[in-house]
Amino acid sequence: MREQGVLTTADLEDLALGCAVYGTGGGGDVSGESLAAFLALKAHGDVSLVRMADLPPDGLILPLSMIGSPTVGQEMLGSGREAAAVREEVERLTGRPVAAVMAMEIGGANGVAPVGWAAQLGLPLVDADGMGRALPELQMVSMHVAGLEPSVVVLVDALGNLATLRPVDAAWAERWGRALCVASGSSALLADHLLTPADHGAVVHGSVSRALEAGRVIRTAEEPMDALVTALGARRLLTGTIEDLDRDTDEGFVRGSVTVSGRGLDLGRELRVDLQNENLVAREGESVLASVPDLISICDTRTGIPIATESLRFGQRVTVIAWPCDPLWRTARGLETAGPAAFGYPHPYVPVETLPERNSR
Amino acid sequence: MSRRTAPWLRIGIDVGGTNTDAVALDSDDRLVARAKRPTSDDVTGGMRAALAVVLAELGARAGDVRSVMVGTTHATNAVVGRRDLAKVGVLRIGASVTAAVPPLADWPEDLHRAAVAGTAQVDGGHLIDGYPVAPLDVEAVKRFLGDLAGRAQAIAVTGVFSPVHPEHELRVADLVRTELGPGVHTSMGHQIGALGLLARENSTVLNAALRPTVAAVTSALGHALDEHGLDVATYFTQNDGTLMDAAHADRFPLLTIGSGPSNSLRGAALLTGLAEAVVADVGGTTTDLGVLVDGFARESAAGSVIGGVRTNLPMPDVLSIAYGGGTVVYEDRTGPESVDRAITAHALVFGGATPTLTDAAVFAGRLTLGDRARLGSGPGGRLKAAVEDFDQHLSEAVSLVSHGRRDQPVVAVGGAAGLIPATVDGHSVERPRHADVANAVGAALALVSGEHETVVPAGSGRLDALEEARETAVARAVAAGADPVGTAVVRIREVPLSYGGRRSIRVAVKAVGPLAAPS
Incomplete structure (x- = not known):
């Protein structure tokens, strides 16, 4: 049993699995980040996992994420000095010590890496994040939905280049941040939306604990797929075989889809999942069964292990599941930021749990 | 595939843990000769013996043999057993942008000891767009190679983004030639694998370490063919069930890992004509279950781990259960120990003193071999229970890999395929002719x-x-x-x-x- 409030190397396997679940297909392969976090914990000791409310009222929280291409992140692993450089710059700019690290994005590699960064910096990790899932753009964060501006953005790359941006709004933070990221070889560590516990309404709480729990369920349950569905409060959309993978790379952006043919109780049904790094929309015929910002995961039916977008293969036996996003994404501003329209879809958003069920389970 | 050419034959050889099988197929894919010989301790002896039998069976037609394909477990055994590995100097290019995880950080200690002469990280490498991270630190490379002189038989070099920008790895290979001489081989990451530095680096190091093991097989095969006066093309099967020539296998020995399951799946497809099926390959120690999708092995979704090391090698998705022909039947349990290759010395039906799953299958009437009378005529006791143990675990495993989809038949192959019952978990069972040499057939037709x-x-x-x-x-x-x-x-x-x-x-x-x- 894990000691309450402390993250050790023994937690990393569960965390990595859970972050892959919340990565909904995107967010990159977590194995490299897991190893980096493991080495950091071994070298610097365990990390406390704290609630935002447990920090002093003026405690400065540093939300961190790697931006760029996950594929590049698996190649350019980083110098290991990036987090320290960002902290130093933030403390210089604000004149205050950083009190804790927070994951900006719990889904994928960005959910695992902050454990290592916290260990390197000797700081606690806040049990919260800025998404409750994975999303592709900088303004697609809870702070933006809550109306906070990214007044200061600090970027550092593996070579040590560091930039401080003062963008006029979140859209410009994205535009400028991306431009620098590309110059750095499509990988950089970024801190934005510096917080204090007073901003408790601007984050998704409990994200790290939930990821740990999802991972534990997959690792230990006798029927991992069933147990994961229960743990997430998810809906099983379809169990079947990957029948087709279609990737349209016009404009350089992968907008693809995967078609899953039903087996067993779902025989005769067919589900199509649209992907754009993350799984965005699941459809049966013309009917939407689940849609962003709700979470959609394609899991190996036997093991319950979620399959990353780039690891999907013809013939895999998979179960497609979907579950509700954090309520903040269902507000008007939340949907404007990361709802169907933000990804170019014309369909209205309907919460997954209120859509009619299709299968016989 | 019947093309208008002179008659030609090819030989497929599969080196398994228990037996080494060889088959000869004609240009219409008909099996015209076959042999099964125990795998020898040096592995090579069994291969030569099986080859000799097939060539003798072919007689005058032996001259029509144009190619020999080999599926070998040497490389897998070397990594898993941590033996016969070359000592490798491990060099990473791009230190400043990759130091967060140093080379071999998650390698098991015993494998590290068996395969690594030293490691170093030097400056160099490129960004994804080709912009240099730093010039290659040639002096640091030379210092590292100087330290390794006489201690390393091979160098594994992996540069950041080398699959896109291999220049610095190629320069290091040049430096190895000039500093250490042509006897020291260099494995270069850009030739081994895809993007994903750690998995590529691990694969590159394993590849370098495996050179002597597989080189011994390719040269032994060459000698064996020379002895028979055969001037033929030699191929090795890869992890994905396709062929590479012997020279390629010499340079990329890592690719031979995983070829066994691929061959058995491909062989099962070709012997039955089925494109979708569950394949149960029953050997001496384990029964390996794989799935055919479109006539090829279903690939594993998880990254492949070889001897405790994560690599970038795609592998067939195989579920193994610890039941095979040599599995020992105890008073209170069945296996997982196996008498393996010594089955003909130990099994009861062969006059030995160790009850095995083979004895249990003979008792149950599934197999007819050896002396049934040695098992007595009583109710069977543990022998009966052992068959039930096997059937239950087999059913569970088949249900798992087929996801309960019972419309696919189970194809029983392997030396102990007779252990498989008439139906498994509602699946029908196909027993193609030559099922016991399916792996060798798969190799020949790869x-x-x-x-x-x-x-x-x-x-x-x-x-x-x-x-x-x-x-x-x-x-x-x-x-x-x-x-x-x-x-x-x-x-x-x-x-x-x-x-x-x-x-x-x-x-x-x-x-x-x-x-x-x-x-």
Whole structure:
């Protein structure tokens, strides 16, 4: 049993699995980040996992994420000095010590890496994040939905280049941040939306604990797929075989889809999942069964292990599941930021749990 | 595939943990000779023995043999057993941008001891767009190589983004030649694998470490063929069930790992004509269950781990249960220990004193071999229970790999295929002729492949670049021996490399084709 409030190397396997679940297909392969976090914990000791409310009222929280291409992140692993450089710059700019690290994005590699960064910096990790899932753009964060501006953005790359941006709004933070990221070889560590516990309404709480729990369920349950569905409060959309993978790379952006043919109780049904790094929309015929910002995961039916977008293969036996996003994404501003329209879809958003069920389970 | 050519034969050899099998197939894929010999401790002896039997059976037709294909477990055994490995100097280029995880950080200690002479990280390498991280630190490379002189038999060099920008790895290979001489081999990451530094680096080091093991097999095979006066093309089967020539196997021994399950799945497909099935390969120690999808092995979704090390090698998705022909039947349990190759000395029906699953199957009437009378005529007790244990675990495993889908038959192959009951978990069971040498058949009929991986620009240049990548993959397959007529691209994987700004796409293309008839 894990000691309450402390993250050790023994937690990393569960965390990595859970972050892959919340990565909904995107967010990159977590194995490299897991190893980096493991080495950091071994070298610097365990990390406390704290609630935002447990920090002093003026405690400065540093939300961190790697931006760029996950594929590049698996190649350019980083110098290991990036987090320290960002902290130093933030403390210089604000004149205050950083009190804790927070994951900006719990889904994928960005959910695992902050454990290592916290260990390197000797700081606690806040049990919260800025998404409750994975999303592709900088303004697609809870702070933006809550109306906070990214007044200061600090970027550092593996070579040590560091930039401080003062963008006029979140859209410009994205535009400028991306431009620098590309110059750095499509990988950089970024801190934005510096917080204090007073901003408790601007984050998704409990994200790290939930990821740990999802991972534990997959690792230990006798029927991992069933147990994961229960743990997430998810809906099983379809169990079947990957029948087709279609990737349209016009404009350089992968907008693809995967078609899953039903087996067993779902025989005769067919589900199509649209992907754009993350799984965005699941459809049966013309009917939407689940849609962003709700979470959609394609899991190996036997093991319950979620399959990353780039690891999907013809013939895999998979179960497609979907579950509700954090309520903040269902507000008007939340949907404007990361709802169907933000990804170019014309369909209205309907919460997954209120859509009619299709299968016989 | 009946083309108008002179009669020609090919021989498939499968080196398993218990037996070494060899088959000869004619140009219409008919099996014309076969042999099964115990795998020898040195592995090579069993291969020569099986080959000798097949050639003797062929008689005068032995002269029509044009190619020999081998599936070997030598490399797997070497890594898992931590033996016969070369000592490797491990060099990473791109220290400043990759130091967060140093080389071999998650390697098991015993493998590290067995295969590594030293490690170093030096400056150099490129960003994804080709901009240099730093010039290659040639002096640091020379110092490292100097330290290793006399201690390392091979060098493994992996540079950041080397699959896209291999220059610095090539420069290191030059330096190894000048500093350490031509006797020290260099494995270069860009030739071993895809993007994903750690998995590529691990694969590159294992590849370098495996050189002597597989080189011993390729040269032993060469000698054995010379002894019989055969001047034939020699191939080895790869993890994905396709062929590479012996020279390629010498340079990329890592690729032979995983070829066993691939061969058995391909062999089962070819012997039954089935494209979709569960294949149960029953050996001496384990029963390995794989799934055929479109006539090929279903690939594992999880990354492949070899001897405790994560690699970038695609592997067939195989579930093994610890029941085989040699599994020992105890008073209170069945296995997992196995008498393995010593079955003919130990099993009761062969006059031995150790009850095995083979005895249990003879008792149950599934097998007819040895002396049934030695098992007595009583109710059977543990022998009966052992068969029930096996059936129950087999049913569970088949249900798992088939996801409860019972419309697929189970194909029983392998030396102990007779252990499989008449139906398994509601699946019908197919028992093709020559099922006991399915792996060797799979090896003989394996396709030739060529792969090419590159990064192409997104947008307007993409289609041209993609076409070029396809042509390169096909050309590589043909160069490896594929018939240009039947060679086609079977897989294209595209992965975007950035979200914003200049976008590019990593493309991996694979082409396969049947082995060309000899000219």
